[in-house]
Structures are given as structure tokens and as C-alpha cells.
Amino acid sequence: MASCKYDWPPAGQLGLIGKKTDRIDGPAKVSGRAKYSYDINRPGMLFGKMLTCPHAHAKVKSIDVSPALRHPGVKAALVIQDVGSEIQWAGDEVAAVAAVDFATAEDAVRLIKVEYDVLPHLVREENLSKDGDRAKSAGEQKVGDPDKAFADPEAVVSEGFYGAPVITHCCLETHGNVVEWGGPDSVLTYSSTQNVSGIPSQLGAALRAKKINVQDGNIETICQYIGGGFGSKFSIDRWGVVAAELSKQAGGKPVKLMLDRGEDLEVAGARPSYFGHVKASAAKDGSITAWHSETWGTGGPGPSGVPPVPYVLTGIPNIYKKHTSVSTNIGPARAWRAPNHPQACLMTLAALDDLAAKLNMDSMEFFKKNILLAPTYLVKTYQEEFDKAAELSEWSNRWHPRGDKTPGHLKRGLGVSFHTWGGRGHAGSCNVIVRPDGSVTVQSGTQDLGTGTRTVIAVVAAETFGLPVEAIQVEIGDSRYPFDGASGGSTTVGAASAWTRRGSVDALNQLFAAVAPSLGVQPNQLEARDGKVQVQGDSSKSLSWKDACAKLGAKTIHTMGKNPGPCELDSVGVGGVQVADVTVDTETGLVKINRLVAVQDCGLVIDKLTAESQVYGGLIMGVCYALFEEKIMDQTIGRMLNANMEFYKLAGIGDIGGELIVHMMTGPGYDNRGVIGLGEPPVISPGAAISNAVANAIGVRVSQLPLTPARVLAALAKGAVA
Amino acid sequence: MRKKREKKEAALALSRRDFLKGAGVTVSGGLLVGSSAAAAEAAVSENVVGPGPVPITLRINGENHRLSLEPRITLLDALRDHLNITGSKKVCDRATCGACTMLMDKKPVYACTVLAIEAEGHDITTIEGLAKDGQLSPVMEAFWKNDAQQCGFCTPGFVMACTAFLMKNSDPTLEEIEKGLGGNLCRCGTYAGIRRAALEAAKAMKGAQIHG
Incomplete structure (x- = not known):
């Protein structure tokens, strides 16, 4: 029996939860109707293209975009990294143009003149002895007395070298967006993002830092479908800000700026490498007694992250571990599905x-x-x-x-x-709307990475209202809907199921209050199941869902579900x-x-x-x-x-x-x-x-x-x- | 003046195509073979079109679309950027991943490596052309019901490749499916669902006519 009003129904009373439900957006995806950010075409849209640096480490000596700006069909051009900027990886963006079509934009970026002072680089880190002063200690830790444990003559000791190189995200939809100005102080972005609700404030801050005044509340981000993220698409990124600047320069016209495949693989996401020597010992009966690891890795110019070793078996009594972070001139690391864990696990x-x-x-x-x-x-x-x-x-x-x-x-x-x-589910929210005609809508500024967010929301709402999944309209992927957290760290389904449940239970209780008088009972004596609102344990006293909702008269139920909230649902x-x-x-x-x-x-x-x-x-x-x-x-x-x-x-x-x-x-x-x-x-x-x-x-x-x-x-x- | 130029370009475009046809050039491969390459070069130099836009008519999903495109524009970009037909995706842009798969005269092609001008005069079928009147095709239905999709970005390409494959082989083994769909890539890891979907679609399509 549920002890808190928002609790999940007890096991025996679950209708839809835990069963197999087909993706509610499946038909849109299999038929090609689903519109991803890359698919957005807007009236008068321009195509953006960025010029990237061919050197892994260099300083910009001179840069001139004016030849590109003079090229027929080019509507905007700008310098991204001006004279004196230090480039830390090949493929880093230095300038950009927007033109009437993609081919013209490609032609135009080739006209941009840049001179570099080339600096020494390091892009391979697997041999720590060659990494020099690029290698910096990321800390060491000792538990118990590992030296003594390894010295035990009874101990069986194994030693080895293990490693995993840098890999990329390789999302099939490359990073990028379409950005347009709807007026002098209003921006609309179609971003390929795992973070619909978070993008407007990121873009607002970035633009204000460039003296372009726009309030976060006047920025809207839409992402109905995303072609893969895996942890690499939380940020507005440079291409988002650049697209907004190009659009502004071009009088607000929409600018589509998507990375091409090569750019995406070079700069738009990498999982840090992890190499190391490990020594481990056990007693003859197989009980692990000690762990010793000296590991290193690179996350590009920034820190590599420290994989948690020994993984899972954290109770090994004697542990010594030391990690070194190697700064390299490869593209920057981004969170890659289960950051640090696959490396630590290996x-x-x-x-x-x-x-x-x-x-x-x-x-x-x-x-x-x-x-x-x-x-x-x-x-x-x-x-x-x-x-x-x-x-x-x-x-x-x-x-x-x-x-x-x-x-x-x-x-x-x-x-x-x-x-x-x-x-655990992240912080987030939704609107639940129940209308007098019986239609039900759940809205949230969340996103569906392919996890099945829409379907999860529909299943939980349908379960709560005793309706079929098809009866629930789910609207997500727009920052104008209630805030939801970014989809990272396996936090979306926990959050979405919890806020949908809370919002739906509240909405249902409001409906019960409206319906109870006509059934001659108290609201808390009602239940919703099989498409009906009925007296608990007496299905003869019931109203169809539609008739029940009609009792609302002119009033629409509008609740907000939040996570975290009362009752532990996740x-x-x-x-x-x-x-x-x-x-x-x-x-x-x-x-x-x-x-x-x-x-x-x-x-x-x-x-x-x-x-x-x-x-x-x-x-x-x-x-x-x-x-x-x-x-x-x-x-x-x-x-x-x-x-x-x-x-x-x-x-x-x-x-x-x-x-x-x-x-x-x-x-x-x-x-x-x-x-x-x-x-x-x-x-x-x-x-x-x-x-x-x-x-x-x-x-x-x-x-x-x-x-x-x-x-x-x-x-x-x-x-x-x- | 402008009209005259367009007319001339149209004539050149036509003669180039006729020549290529004569030289044994396959549309999907676009490769000149052996000694004909030198002959091709000599002849093409007189009949070259572009680099400016040329008039092109593309027959897509049974409808003619008149466009003015530079000869360097690919079939994929022509559809996505100029006709707003976006079901086919641009992913590798280099004939590796199959996300842009379309049917040209019922044969699957990577539209990212077919020029729009090469596609003139051929019947192009895209994912939009398989779902007649909003009805899912048997392959689409099977992909949906077997959850052969996650982010869904590779899905239209896989549906196209699977449709074309089943037109050739209506009773495939799992091994044949893996070979037949080996020209497409997925990043979310939906291959388990795709295997089931392809087998189920083959069953569903037995005797049924395939769209496109």
C-alpha cells in the first residue's frame, strides 16, 4: 500500500509501468518526419562555415576576413580568435562566415588570410617518460600498508600494463545549430543539445560578454530530436555563439552552422585516455590483499579526470594509487557516456x-x-x-x-x-494539463536523446490517469516549457518519471474534487483506472474519463510536477x-x-x-x-x-x-x-x-x-x- | 542574354550526360574505367558545365522538381538544402555510413556522393516516398515495433537500405541481412533491433508489394 500520495502503485497494481511500450515518437523517426536541428530550414536562412587552425599549437599572428566578406553571396564574416590568441589544438576555430548557401560559405572561408606562429605540440601521451613537463600529478592516495602486503611471502602478485586511448563521441548528428534573431533583443536557437533548458542562459551570458545585450528570457531553444549526444552536447559551444553573432551581423537572418564530420571528430568531443601499471596481490585462497597503480591519461589541454580505481572493489585493504594528468594539444575532452568509469573498469x-x-x-x-x-x-x-x-x-x-x-x-x-x-534523477519540472474535453498534455523543457523520454512520460501519466498511452500528449524539447535538467549521467528517466508522477497525481486529485459530488462520495474515495473515474472498489459508480473531465466545466486543470519532491520516487x-x-x-x-x-x-x-x-x-x-x-x-x-x-x-x-x-x-x-x-x-x-x-x-x-x-x-x- | 545562356547550359548538360552514358559510366559509382578516362577528359572539356548554376530537374518520389544548382552540389544537399526534404541525413558525407541512402531507379545509393546533375533523369525515392499517405511501410513498421532505433538519426538510412535489400532478397538469412545492411552505421547500438526488424519485415512483405 502506498504510504505517500505520490508513491508508485504497488507491484500488483501496475498496468503499464514495467511492461514493453512502443516508442511514442517511433513513427516520426522511422518515417523520416522527425526534424532534427540539422534538418531545420528557415526562410532566408544563411549557411555558416568556420575556418579552423591547421596547427596543434600556435599563436595567431595576423588574421583578415575582409576577402571573405567581399566574396559574392557572403552576408557576414567575423574573427573568432584575434591576433595574439593561442590555439591549443588543430581544428580550433579562428574565423567564420555566413553565406547564401553552404558551397559559397566553404569557398569564402578559404579566402580568409591567417598567419600563425607555430609552437611546439604534444599529441601522444601513452609513453609517460616522453611527456616531460606536460605531465602533472593529479594526486596520490594510500590506504593501509600496501608495501607490507606485497612483501608477504604468501602473497600471489600479478603485475601488468593496461590502457585505453582517447576515443571520440562521433554523434551521427554533428554538433551545431540554427540561430536567428527575431528582433533586436530576441534570439531563437535550434540546437542539437542534451540541455534544452540550459542553453538560453549560456548563450545570453556569452553574448553579453561580447557586449551584445540580450536577456536570457528572450532566448528560446528548441530541440525536438537529437542525433546522439553521449555527453558531448551540454554547451551552447562556440558554434552557437558564432551563429548568433553571424545572424546579428546579417540583420537577424537565420544561420545554420553545423560542424562537418572531420571538424566534429577533431574538436567536438573526446574521452580521456587512461594508461597505467598495476600491481595486485591476493592470499592463496584468492582474497585480494593489495592494489598499487600508477596511471596517466590526457583530456586534451585541460585535466584528464581521475578514473576511480580500484573500481567497485573499493574495500581492498591496502591501496596505493597515483595519477598523472598529461596536458596535450588534442581536442578538448567532454563527458563521454559514464565519464571515467569504462577506463577505471578496464x-x-x-x-x-x-x-x-x-x-x-x-x-x-x-x-x-x-x-x-x-x-x-x-x-x-x-x-x-x-x-x-x-x-x-x-x-x-x-x-x-x-x-x-x-x-x-x-x-x-x-x-x-x-x-x-x-x-539519480536530476532537478526538473513539468506542466500537467487536463482539459474539460478529456485531453491530457505533459510539457517539459527536457529532451529525448534516444532514451525514450517522451515514452516514459506518457507511460507514467497514462498509468496515473488510468488511460492508454495514446491518450497522453507529450510536448518537450523547447526551453519555453518548464525547466528540466540536462540529460547527462543517467538522470533523465528518474527525473521525468518522478515529476510526471507528482504533477499527474496532483492533477488527478483536482479532477477527483470536481467529480466527487456527482458520484456522491468524497474525492479520496475515487480512483482512475481503465479509462474511468470510479468509486474505489465499486466500478458500478463511475464516469468515463471524458465525462469526468466534462465536470470541470470551463476550468482546465494545470499543475506543475517537480523533482525532487515529496516521496522518494527515484x-x-x-x-x-x-x-x-x-x-x-x-x-x-x-x-x-x-x-x-x-x-x-x-x-x-x-x-x-x-x-x-x-x-x-x-x-x-x-x-x-x-x-x-x-x-x-x-x-x-x-x-x-x-x-x-x-x-x-x-x-x-x-x-x-x-x-x-x-x-x-x-x-x-x-x-x-x-x-x-x-x-x-x-x-x-x-x-x-x-x-x-x-x-x-x-x-x-x-x-x-x-x-x-x-x-x-x-x-x-x-x-x-x- | 541570360535565357540564352541557360539554354546553352542545358544543352551542354544534356550532351555531357549523353556522353557519360555512352562512356559506360554508372550513375551510382560515377567512375570512369580504364582507357575511356582519357577520352572522357578530352570530350568533356568541350562540353563542360558550371561552375555556375545550371537548370536541373529532379524526379523525387514521383514528383518533378526544377532547380538551378551548381554542378558540384550533391543529390543529398540538393534535397536537404534546396528542397527541404530532410529525412535523409548528412552524417559522414563520404559514402561510409549510409545515413543518406536513397533509391535511384530502385537501387540504393549514397546520396552524399552522387551529384545532383547525375541524378537527373532517374527516379529518386527517399524515405518520405516510402510512407504513402502517412502510412508506415512494412519496413518502417518493423523498425518501430522492434525498437530498431534510439536517437533515430541513422534510422531513415537503415530503413531505405533494408527496403532495397528486401526487394532483392525477400527471404534472407541473418547472415545475409548483416551483409546486406553492412553499408550503414549506427552509433547508439540499435543493431539487435535492426536484425529483428529486418527478419520481421521480410516476413511481413512476403507477397506484398514494396513501395518505391
């Missing part, structure tokens, strides 16, 4: 898997034995998930000690990994376990995925269909960075060599393996915690799980991701010599 789970191999232990048994070192609130979840993952992966039949002894060049292996994430802290089953061809070095198993908890599932899609997506994105992705930098020219989708490799449909198995942990112990975000967790483990599976197959560790044929063959050769 570093920890690969190193400890090597320790398990040294102990001659089954790695699943080894991790199960040590799971008490995880935070207490996660232990039971992991224990249940290990068992489920073992069952679904046929672990006990298929696992073998390291190195598949089957004759021939095809070696099969299994690897396991686990992860955690917070995922929660925090999930666990997940994944198993990879791979075959490695020791002649070609190719890694083939046979099966991936993901067992994941996210509290109360709202829409099982889109929840599972998130997990499938995490697995597949994980295959991409485990096997293919790398931002390849050339130290000589200071540039990214593969700034295109031909050589910045993503997995295709044939690369993801035979079988993907997703199991959501639901039921008692899970559902009653409330809603927890799911976007990040499933992408954390695939790197470690696949790396461990490859080690299990071929008997040696391939120390760095991605596990390319060249790296696999090199590891095999090195292993054979050793």
Missing part, C-alpha cells in the same frame, strides 16, 4: 582477472569471492547478477583456465566484468555484470564476438522495451571501443589522422556477434527502490569483459584497447617469446 577488472589467472582460479569465482569488497549496498545485487550472468553465458560449461588448448588457430574464451553508476546506485564470449583467430588477430550477456539493475523499470534498448546499445557501443575506436594522433603534424568515419571505426551490424542477451533485474528488491537511470551503466563493462575474454582465449593479455588484429598478434608474439 584497468581494475583486467588487472584483477590477470591476478585470478595467476592464482589458477576461475575468474567468476574469484570476483564472487571478493565482491564483499564492494560497497555494501551493491553486494547482494552483484551476487544475484553473477549467478544470472553465469547461467546465461553457460559459464560453468564454457569457461576454461587461461589459454584455449583446442588445436588450431581459433581460440575461444570467456571474460567477466562488473560496474556501477549513480543515476533512487541511486545500480550494479551490472557482463560476460563476453569471444573467438580469436591467432593467425589474423581478429576477435569475433560469439555472445555478450548483460545483467543489469536499474530499480523500477518504466518501459522495458526502451530500457532493454539502452542496454543493447551500451553493449554495442562497448564493442565499438573495445575492438575498433581510437582517435589516432600524429605527433609530427599534430593532427588526427582518422577524422572521418571510414577510418574512425564503429562496429557495423555484422561486427556485434552472434547473440546479445540482456536481462533486467526486476521484482522485489529492485522495483521497490524507485526509478534509477540506465544510460551509462551498460557501456562501462564491455571493454573489460571483452579484454578478459580475449586473454582467456589466447592465454596472454592484450594490454591496450582497442583489441585490433595488430595488437592481438603483437601480444601473441610477445607472449610466445616470454
Whole structure:
């Protein structure tokens, strides 16, 4: 029984929540009707293009945009970084134009004259000894007495080097926007953004800093659909501000300024690299006793972030860790789905898997034995998930000690990994509107990254009002709607389900008050179910939803739902376990995925269909960075060599393996915690799980991701010599 | 004067196309093969069009659209920027990802690497042309019901590629689907749904006529 009026209905009374509901915006997306920011065409629209710096590190010596401005068809041109500006990465923008069409804009930027003083650069950081004074300590920490633990003659010690390079976001819709001035003090942006409600104040502040006076309240941002974000699209970014400036210069005409693919890969998002030497020890019974890591990485010119190692098993009694941040002249880092976690997971789970191999232990048994070192609130979840993952992966039949002894060049292996994430709903709000004609609308300045935000809102409102999903009109993606937080850190579904529930319960109570007299009962004796408002436990005394709403007369119900708010509808802290089953061809070095198993908890599932899609997506994105992705930098020219989708490799449909198995942990112990975000967790483990599976197959560790044929063959050769 | 120039350009455009046709140039590939390349160069120098705009008529989803475009404009940009037909997406702009897939005379092409002038005289079908009267096509329906989409940006391209693939192979195995749709990329990781959707669409389309 619900103890607070906003609580989720008890398990037995859930109609839609937890079931599979088709995406309500699915038809718009599959038919091409969905309009993304890149698709926006406005009357009289101009096309913007930016000139970028070809050097990884340089100072602007001179810059002249006037030749571009004289080019026929050009309506505006401006300097972004003036004389004296220090450029920190190749691809950084220095000037921009807006012209009548894209081809003309491209022609015009080539006419801009820039001279640079070229400065020394560093774009490769994996060899720390060559990083010089670019390497700065990001802190060290000691727990217990690791030296003593490693010196214990009974201890089994394993040492190794592990790493993952910088990768990019590679959102299919590049970054950018269409921006226009509706008057001297009013701006409209169509931004490709994860942060609809947050963009106006960012743009307002940036424009005021340039002495362009506009109030935040006069800036509107619209993003109905976004073609991928993954953490890289929270900011108005330079291209947003530049588009607004170009538009202003051109008399307010709309300016479409989207990055091209090369620009996007070079500058618009990178996940920091993470390399390191790890030493770990265990007692002969397999209990982990000590951890020692010296790690480094780069997040471009800024700090690299500090991945949390040892990952999940934070209770290891003796720990020493030291991290070094290397400042480089690659594009800036941005939050990449589960920031720092995939790297920390690889570093920890690969190193400890090597320790398990040294102990001659089954790695699943080894991790199960040590799971008490995880935070207490996660232990039971992991224990249940290990068992489920073992069952679904046929672990006990298929696992073998390291190195598949089957004759021939095809070696099969299994690897396991686990992860955690917070995922509490962010602060946000919505309007819930119930009209006398029975129509219901929920509005919020939130966004749908592909998570299924619209569908989640519709499911929760429909559940609350006892209506079918189709009866709920959902309006999002416009900053004129009530504020909602940015979609980052798996915070959207927790927030959206909570504010929809609170707003809908309040609206329903107002409706009950209007309807109760005609049914001759008190409002608190009513319930809404199966399209009717009825007396609890007496369906003979009821009104259809439409007739009930007609009792409102001329009054429309208008409530605001907020998060956080009364009653805990969302929660925090999930666990997940994944198993990879791979075959490695020791002649070609190719890694083939046979099966991936993901067992994941996210509290109360709202829409099982889109929840599972998130997990499938995490697995597949994980295959991409485990096997293919790398931002390849050339130290000589200071540039990214593969700034295109031909050589910045993503997995295709044939690369993801035979079988993907997703199991959501639901039921008692899970559902009653409330809603927890799911976007990040499933992408954390695939790197470690696949790396461990490859080690299990071929008997040696391939120390760095991605596990390319060249790296696999090199590891095999090195292993054979050793 | 202007009219005369346009007429001349139209004539040149036509003769260039006729020549290319004669030289064995495939529209989707756009490659000149072997010794014909040299001959092509010599002949084209007399019949060159552009760089200024030339009149072009594109037949898209059964409708003719008259445009004046520079010869360098791609089919994709012509539709997206000049006709506001935006279902096909610009993603890699280099014939890698398939997000811009359209059908040209029922064959799938990467519209980012087909020039608009090359598409003249051909029947172009875009994602908008598959959903007749707002009704989802069987492939679209299968993509929706199998949640073969997340952000949805690759989805129109996949729907087009899948439609074309199933027109050629109406009873595919999973392996054939993976090969047939191998020219498209997704970033959100919707391939599991796409595999299911393609199999289901194949079943649904058995005996049914495919639009486009």
C-alpha cells in the first residue's frame, strides 16, 4: 500500500509501468518526419562555415576576413580568435562566415588570410617518460600498508600494463545549430543539445560578454530530436555563439552552422585516455590483499579526470594509487557516456582477472569471492547478477583456465566484468494539463536523446490517469516549457518519471474534487483506472474519463510536477555484470564476438522495451571501443589522422556477434527502490569483459584497447617469446 | 542574354550526360574505367558545365522538381538544402555510413556522393516516398515495433537500405541481412533491433508489394 500520495502503485497494481511500450515518437523517426536541428530550414536562412587552425599549437599572428566578406553571396564574416590568441589544438576555430548557401560559405572561408606562429605540440601521451613537463600529478592516495602486503611471502602478485586511448563521441548528428534573431533583443536557437533548458542562459551570458545585450528570457531553444549526444552536447559551444553573432551581423537572418564530420571528430568531443601499471596481490585462497597503480591519461589541454580505481572493489585493504594528468594539444575532452568509469573498469577488472589467472582460479569465482569488497549496498545485487550472468553465458560449461588448448588457430574464451553508476534523477519540472474535453498534455523543457523520454512520460501519466498511452500528449524539447535538467549521467528517466508522477497525481486529485459530488462520495474515495473515474472498489459508480473531465466545466486543470519532491520516487546506485564470449583467430588477430550477456539493475523499470534498448546499445557501443575506436594522433603534424568515419571505426551490424542477451533485474528488491537511470551503466563493462575474454582465449593479455588484429598478434608474439 | 545562356547550359548538360552514358559510366559509382578516362577528359572539356548554376530537374518520389544548382552540389544537399526534404541525413558525407541512402531507379545509393546533375533523369525515392499517405511501410513498421532505433538519426538510412535489400532478397538469412545492411552505421547500438526488424519485415512483405 502506498504510504505517500505520490508513491508508485504497488507491484500488483501496475498496468503499464514495467511492461514493453512502443516508442511514442517511433513513427516520426522511422518515417523520416522527425526534424532534427540539422534538418531545420528557415526562410532566408544563411549557411555558416568556420575556418579552423591547421596547427596543434600556435599563436595567431595576423588574421583578415575582409576577402571573405567581399566574396559574392557572403552576408557576414567575423574573427573568432584575434591576433595574439593561442590555439591549443588543430581544428580550433579562428574565423567564420555566413553565406547564401553552404558551397559559397566553404569557398569564402578559404579566402580568409591567417598567419600563425607555430609552437611546439604534444599529441601522444601513452609513453609517460616522453611527456616531460606536460605531465602533472593529479594526486596520490594510500590506504593501509600496501608495501607490507606485497612483501608477504604468501602473497600471489600479478603485475601488468593496461590502457585505453582517447576515443571520440562521433554523434551521427554533428554538433551545431540554427540561430536567428527575431528582433533586436530576441534570439531563437535550434540546437542539437542534451540541455534544452540550459542553453538560453549560456548563450545570453556569452553574448553579453561580447557586449551584445540580450536577456536570457528572450532566448528560446528548441530541440525536438537529437542525433546522439553521449555527453558531448551540454554547451551552447562556440558554434552557437558564432551563429548568433553571424545572424546579428546579417540583420537577424537565420544561420545554420553545423560542424562537418572531420571538424566534429577533431574538436567536438573526446574521452580521456587512461594508461597505467598495476600491481595486485591476493592470499592463496584468492582474497585480494593489495592494489598499487600508477596511471596517466590526457583530456586534451585541460585535466584528464581521475578514473576511480580500484573500481567497485573499493574495500581492498591496502591501496596505493597515483595519477598523472598529461596536458596535450588534442581536442578538448567532454563527458563521454559514464565519464571515467569504462577506463577505471578496464584497468581494475583486467588487472584483477590477470591476478585470478595467476592464482589458477576461475575468474567468476574469484570476483564472487571478493565482491564483499564492494560497497555494501551493491553486494547482494552483484551476487544475484553473477549467478544470472553465469547461467546465461553457460559459464560453468564454457569457461576454461587461461589459454584455449583446442588445436588450431581459433581460440575461444570467456571474460567477466562488473560496474556501477549513480543515476539519480536530476532537478526538473513539468506542466500537467487536463482539459474539460478529456485531453491530457505533459510539457517539459527536457529532451529525448534516444532514451525514450517522451515514452516514459506518457507511460507514467497514462498509468496515473488510468488511460492508454495514446491518450497522453507529450510536448518537450523547447526551453519555453518548464525547466528540466540536462540529460547527462543517467538522470533523465528518474527525473521525468518522478515529476510526471507528482504533477499527474496532483492533477488527478483536482479532477477527483470536481467529480466527487456527482458520484456522491468524497474525492479520496475515487480512483482512475481503465479509462474511468470510479468509486474505489465499486466500478458500478463511475464516469468515463471524458465525462469526468466534462465536470470541470470551463476550468482546465494545470499543475506543475517537480523533482525532487515529496516521496522518494527515484533512487541511486545500480550494479551490472557482463560476460563476453569471444573467438580469436591467432593467425589474423581478429576477435569475433560469439555472445555478450548483460545483467543489469536499474530499480523500477518504466518501459522495458526502451530500457532493454539502452542496454543493447551500451553493449554495442562497448564493442565499438573495445575492438575498433581510437582517435589516432600524429605527433609530427599534430593532427588526427582518422577524422572521418571510414577510418574512425564503429562496429557495423555484422561486427556485434552472434547473440546479445540482456536481462533486467526486476521484482522485489529492485522495483521497490524507485526509478534509477540506465544510460551509462551498460557501456562501462564491455571493454573489460571483452579484454578478459580475449586473454582467456589466447592465454596472454592484450594490454591496450582497442583489441585490433595488430595488437592481438603483437601480444601473441610477445607472449610466445616470454 | 541570360535565357540564352541557360539554354546553352542545358544543352551542354544534356550532351555531357549523353556522353557519360555512352562512356559506360554508372550513375551510382560515377567512375570512369580504364582507357575511356582519357577520352572522357578530352570530350568533356568541350562540353563542360558550371561552375555556375545550371537548370536541373529532379524526379523525387514521383514528383518533378526544377532547380538551378551548381554542378558540384550533391543529390543529398540538393534535397536537404534546396528542397527541404530532410529525412535523409548528412552524417559522414563520404559514402561510409549510409545515413543518406536513397533509391535511384530502385537501387540504393549514397546520396552524399552522387551529384545532383547525375541524378537527373532517374527516379529518386527517399524515405518520405516510402510512407504513402502517412502510412508506415512494412519496413518502417518493423523498425518501430522492434525498437530498431534510439536517437533515430541513422534510422531513415537503415530503413531505405533494408527496403532495397528486401526487394532483392525477400527471404534472407541473418547472415545475409548483416551483409546486406553492412553499408550503414549506427552509433547508439540499435543493431539487435535492426536484425529483428529486418527478419520481421521480410516476413511481413512476403507477397506484398514494396513501395518505391
